[in-house]
Amino acid sequence: MSQQPKGCCSHNAKQEQLSQFTTSDKGKQETSQFGAKINNEESLKAGVEGPGLMEDFMMREKIMHFDHERIPERVVHARGVGVHGYFESYGDHSDLTAANFLGSKGKKTPMFVRFSTVLGSRGSPDTVRDVRGFALRFYTDEGLFDLVGNIIAPFFVHDAIKFPDLIHAAKPQPDTETPQAGTAHETAYDFFAEFPESTHTVLWALSGRGIPRSFRQVEGFGVHTFRLINNKGESKFVKFMWKPKAGLCNLLWDEAQKIAGKNIDFHRVDLCTAIEKGDYPEWEWGVQIISEEDIEKFDFSILDPTKLVPESIVPFKALGKIVLNRNVDNFFAETEQITFHPGHIVRGVGVTDDPLLQGRLFSYLDTQINRMNSANFMKLPINRPLQPVHNNQRDGYMQTQIHKGCVAYFPNGLQDNTPSMVDPDKGGYIDYPEKINNATKTRQRSPNFFDHYSQAQLYYNSLTKAEQQQVVDAARFEIGKSKSIDVRQRMVKSLNNVDNELARRVAYGIGVELPEKVAENKNKTSVGLSIEKYPKADNIKTRTVAILTAPGVNTKEASAMYKFLESKGAYPGYVGLGLGDLDGLDITDTYMTTSSVLWDAVYIPGGQQMIKKMTELSSFFPYEEPKMFVLDSFRHGKPVAASGEGAQLLKHAGVETPTGSDKELHGVIVADSEQDVETAFEKALIQQRFWARLPLDEPI
Ligand code: HDE
Numbered sequence: 001m002s003q004q005p006k007g008c009c010s011h012n013a014k015q016e017q018l019s020q021f022t023t024s025d026k027g028k029q030e031t032s033q034f035g036a037k038i039n040n041e042e043s044l045k046a047g048v049e050g051p052g053l054m055e056d057f058m059m060r061e062k063i064m065h066f067d068h069e070r071i072p073e074r075v076v077h078a079r080g081v082g083v084h085g086y087f088e089s090y091g092d093h094s095d096l097t098a099a100n101f102l103g104s105k106g107k108k109t110p111m112f113v114r115f116s117t118v119l120g121s122r123g124s125p126d127t128v129r130d131v132r133g134f135a136l137r138f139y140t141d142e143g144l145f146d147l148v149g150n151i152i153a154p155f156f157v158h159d160a161i162k163f164p165d166l167i168h169a170a171k172p173q174p175d176t177e178t179p180q181a182g183t184a185h186e187t188a189y190d191f192f193a194e195f196p197e198s199t200h201t202v203l204w205a206l207s208g209r210g211i212p213r214s215f216r217q218v219e220g221f222g223v224h225t226f227r228l229i230n231n232k233g234e235s236k237f238v239k240f241m242w243k244p245k246a247g248l249c250n251l252l253w254d255e256a257q258k259i260a261g262k263n264i265d266f267h268r269v270d271l272c273t274a275i276e277k278g279d280y281p282e283w284e285w286g287v288q289i290i291s292e293e294d295i296e297k298f299d300f301s302i303l304d305p306t307k308l309v310p311e312s313i314v315p316f317k318a319l320g321k322i323v324l325n326r327n328v329d330n331f332f333a334e335t336e337q338i339t340f341h342p343g344h345i346v347r348g349v350g351v352t353d354d355p356l357l358q359g360r361l362f363s364y365l366d367t368q369i370n371r372m373n374s375a376n377f378m379k380l381p382i383n384r385p386l387q388p389v390h391n392n393q394r395d396g397y398m399q400t401q402i403h404k405g406c407v408a409y410f411p412n413g414l415q416d417n418t419p420s421m422v423d424p425d426k427g428g429y430i431d432y433p434e435k436i437n438n439a440t441k442t443r444q445r446s447p448n449f450f451d452h453y454s455q456a457q458l459y460y461n462s463l464t465k466a467e468q469q470q471v472v473d474a475a476r477f478e479i480g481k482s483k484s485i486d487v488r489q490r491m492v493k494s495l496n497n498v499d500n501e502l503a504r505r506v507a508y509g510i511g512v513e514l515p516e517k518v519a520e521n522k523n524k525t526s527v528g529l530s531i532e533k534y535p536k537a538d539n540i541k542t543r544t545v546a547i548l549t550a551p552g553v554n555t556k557e558a559s560a561m562y563k564f565l566e567s568k569g570a571y572p573g574y575v576g577l578g579l580g581d582l583d584g585l586d587i588t589d590t591y592m593t594t595s596s597v598l599w600d601a602v603y604i605p606g607g608q609q610m611i612k613k614m615t616e617l618s619s620f621f622p623y624e625e626p627k628m629f630v631l632d633s634f635r636h637g638k639p640v641a642a643s644g645e646g647a648q649l650l651k652h653a654g655v656e657t658p659t660g661s662d663k664e665l666h667g668v669i670v671a672d673s674e675q676d677v678e679t680a681f682e683k684a685l686i687q688q689r690f691w692a693r694l695p696l697d698e699p700i
Helices: 013-019 057-067 160-170 186-194 196-206 253-262 266-276 292-297 331-336 355-372 454-462 465-480 485-496 500-510 555-567 608-615 625-635 644-652 674-687
Strands: 080-089 108-117 132-140 143-150 226-229 235-244 282-290 317-327 544-548 571-576 580-582 585-590 601-604 640-643 668-671
Touching: 013 108, 080 266, 080 331, 108 317, 143 235, 160 186, 160 355, 186 196, 186 465, 186 485, 196 454, 196 465, 196 485, 235 292, 253 465, 266 317, 465 485, 465 500, 485 500, 544 555, 544 625, 555 571, 555 585, 555 674, 601 625, 601 644, 601 674, 608 625, 608 644, 625 640, 625 644, 640 644, 640 674, 644 668, 668 674
Parallel strands: 544 571, 544 601, 571 585, 601 640, 640 668
Antiparallel strands: 080 108, 080 317, 108 132, 132 143, 226 235, 235 282, 282 317, 580 585
16 A cells, blocks of 8 residues: 555654655665674575575574564454554643543644454454454654544443453363454353443444454444543543444444454454545544533442443534544554553543553553563554653663753752653643542442443333344344354343343244343433444445446446446446456456445446346356345445346346336345436435345334
């Protein structure tokens, strides 16, 4: 991928700083690490057939370096993709926070953002069912602010001490190291069944939120409650969240599974391609604000990270926008070496007593020592703040600075008491003087943390029928992978505390007893939780559309549609029998190299000869590829369009098509000519998924 996107101005202070460390070997003579010009094509031997000589410093250096190329992958969130961007403040938010990056309208702050799956190893597929990390780093004028968030609002456990148990249960099992990158196994559901507070987040993961269509169409959540503190020392509790301008979209499980085999890097490639093409993903970034006095009004504790604050109760307020506009130059140096830490916070931002957050403040520093092998990891280019760093921390492996002078302590007279301390009212960090109750040491949890099912119910109730069906199907798949009937039955018992109908439908699919009703569904719902109801983007930029071809295609229609889609910012592509030219069309994918699951929509142009080939059994299409392409697109609820003879392929595939004067039926668009398809197809592409087409269970 090219590194500098077209028409972009991604230049900023962080990029300038990074550019001091970037290097290129192009056109240069080879040297050893110590600068000697060398030829390391052949090792040094006694005679042309050896033996090799131990004195060969060139080979030893090269092999030594190679042997040490790997660092430990992250213990969680190992698989990820990182990109650069910026934050732009919508205004002066100093009434809310002293944070300088939010202090004036239009103020831009460089950012680095890393998306990740949680459970899989570095080489695992992108489209597994999992929570995804959405970690933000703001290189502010006053130091780094890392908001190490997720794409799912609640979390599985409320106390850091339970995190290792959660991860051990969910990661591959220790005896067989299977399954890779997913929770569809015995130990995960054994844990979830025994740990009721996880139920809320489990439902999020079982819904479309657990299999996003792309990283560009996910929400971000800070998960914990944080504090914002203004210059007057006043504080408000906040929940951070960020909403994609491109809307939300998820994959269906059938698509996600097939994509894992067809393009393991689906999400990574999608994100980097959009950035490379200049279609920069954007999010509105903001907060839900909660006053200290209001926390008593909630029927849960805002310090419990297994809960969210429903947007129906506290609306989202946008403070600015995130724009991602530059791919990395080097994956290892930037994406792999970035060391996020929830304790990287700036003046005006504070943490709370959330017991999960408290544990994270310890964990992230600790883990970096394991990964980076040195306490000097903050000196790596991607980790440096924009400001010069001055303190009395010294030495350690890989120290890269040469500190002058004899003073490395404070107070001191020899250096006039410098580096000097900065008071909070003069720009120093503000520790909010929160009152701590006259407390007693205890290993108990707050009574406010015990309602595990109300919000799980709220989430489930807020989904549409089609989305609920996805949860049921996902639960049947995931829990059904457990060989233990006991685990399956216990998990159904847990779901029964959320909703009897849900539990019975799952039970039916996994062969365990259908439970009797034990809990009332209070029928509460909230806005902002359903993906189907989420506001759509107003354009079709970045939508991928496969134009199916074969010899005999009506090239005029095919290319007119291509041009139309391209003019609207979509990414069309011709799929054909072979790569290269087909009567003036540039075929970039074949029926062997691609498949409908890799596209957002499909269009079939006219062409009698083409349709004949596509609908007859022959050596052209031994597996009826065009028919399967159309059928899969249809079953997955995607826009399907055809013009002229193209409509015959839909009929051949058994796809229900509009009749009479109607051109459109649930996103299936058919007309005599390509031009008559365009407008309806554009509308359907905005809609992206036609949920009404997805089948629902018969009542159980
Ligand atoms: Fe993490 N988490 N986490 N986590 N987490 C890590 O840090 C941990 C939690 C999240 O792109 C690790 O550098 C503990 C919640 C993201 O580099 C590690 C607990 C949330 C990333 C770690 C949590 C997250 C991590 C692994 C419970 C959502 C990837 C490597 C107290 C708000 C960051 C590393 C990146 C990474 C520990 C819970 C999100 C081991 C102990 C809650 C996005 O330090």
